[in-house]
Amino acid sequence: MNLNLAGKRALVTGSSSGLGEATVRLLAAEGAAVVVHGRDEQRTQAVAEAIRANGGKADIAIGDLTGDDGADAVASAALAGGPVDILVNNAGAYRHLSWADATPDTWRDTYEGNVISGVRMIQRLVPFMRERGWGRVITIGGGLAVQPMHQHPQYNATLAARHNLAVSLARELRGTGVTSNVVAPGAILVEAVKDLLTEIAPARGWGESWEQIEQDATNELVPNDIERLGRPEEIATAVAFLASPLSGYISGATLRVDGGHIRGVA
Template sequence: MDTQLTGKRALVTGSSSGLGEAIASMLAAEGAEVVVHGRDADRTKAVATAIRAAGGRAAVALGDLATDAGADAVAAAALAGGPVDILVNNAGGYGHLSWAEATPEIWARTYEVNVVSGVRMIQRLVPAMRERGWGRVIQIGGGLAVQPTQAQPHYTASLAARHNLAVSLARELEGSGVTSNVVAPGAILVDSVRRLLTDIAPAHGWGEDWEGIERAAAGELVPNDTGRLGRPEEVAAAVVYLAGPPADYVSGATLRVDGGTVRSVQ
């Protein structure tokens, strides 16, 4: 399928590693010019350099989106090379905390990092998309937004807010040519997840070989219909679809990439 992304410019927040890096790299491979964002200059520049080495076009934007000043700096850097047509709000964080461990201060900080940071970028970039009559806003959410567990309540609540704001934004942008959607990954095999599962494998009796660990984790921690974890490239492919003109008729939607972890008739 021709994704028709050549000539488009995309800002992917939190793209200096992991899932965001995979999204930025695939958008670039499909012809978009990408703005790689992060807080660590060396890692962010390394991703942009790798994209260019592969034949893509990439710029860099540095800043902490949890502050107004940081968001201003990122928006200015992103717009320095031209209009931004596609905003992928991927940046965020989480901690493996229980209800007892997640203090109100942690809840507030998590909301600031995972929700308000995205709102800052929407308010800085979407008005110009609206004026031009075309644009894409894609939130990276997750199945825990609609099917939370007892753990990480502060994080799952912030995911629910990301899903909710995406639908509200879609209604706000009605008839504008700008769409707003969510890509909701399940458990994705990024480096941090692999390290975590490897560390806890002995306590769970999952063995030492990675294939066995992944199979056991997929069965016990995140049961799904595929029996494995997802790959960053599988999530990136969903973002690429929603980012291009072939998805003009998709707005206010959640595209789950979770192997069937979340089961719903909707």
């Protein structure tokens, strides 16, 4: 399917690795000019160069979005190559902490990095989308926003905030031609997840092969109807659709890409 992204320009925050990298690569393959964002210039540049080697258009933006100066630098770099039509707020982080270990400072830092960082980019880029009468804002959320677990409570709460702000933004953008939606991944197989599951597999009695470890980990930790972990490319596909002109009648929505892990009618 042609998503009609040629001529569009997209900034994907946190796109030097993982889900963000998969997303920026797919958007570029679909014809969008992309801005690869990260804090590590060498790693960010490597992603951009790989996209260019495949015939895509890619610039880079370097900066830490947990501060205004970094957000200003990223917005400036992104806009230097032309107007940004698509903003994918993907950047964020989490730590596996218990309620006892997650101090108030940890909660504050997590909220700064996972919520306010996205607000900074919205405030710097969305006004220009409104002026042009077209734009897409996609926030990467997650199932823990609606079905939190007892672990890493500070992260669960920031996902809920990301979902909430995306819907509030959709209401604010009513009638402007700019939409705001959420893609909510389930457990996704990135390198860090594979390393973690392989490390804890022996203590949990999971299989020795990666195929068996994945199946056992899925059944025990994130049971779903597909019976495996998701792949970054599957999240990127959902983002690319919501970023395209074909999604013009979708706003304030959450698209769950989790194999059916989250149960619900909405």
